[in-house]
Amino acid sequence: MKTLRLPYPPSTNALYATVRGHRVKSAQGRAYAAEAGMLARMAFPEPLAGRLEVGITVSPKRGIGMDLDNACKCCLDSLTGICWRDDSQVWRLTIERAAPVKGGALVVSIREYEEMP
DSSP: OEEEEEEOOOOGGGSEEEETTEEEEOHHHHHHHHHHHHHHHHHOSSOBOSOEEEEEEEEOSSSSSOOGGGGHHHHHHHHBTTTBSOGGGEEEEEEEEOOOOTTOEEEEEEEEOOOOO
């Protein structure tokens, strides 16, 4: 299993912007993807193959009003092509909330998927 500590991502609502009638990744989304990608490349010189299990522990910036799944979309998209080839390889995804930390953070654990008996 490999574990990454990533910065807290921007809101899903802030990931895309409309420019001249086209949806494009926003500056916030591109900046997050670049930072998460740089951190992930240190642990993953090549994307993993096969079915994977991904666990995400979300430490929000503050303790109230946070939607767990909102924190994951940007993270998962940013790791595609670096930690795995395609996000269809993620066979099991678990998300849990942890205590708030200053600035927020995500801890992402990635391992080969093992089918439960």
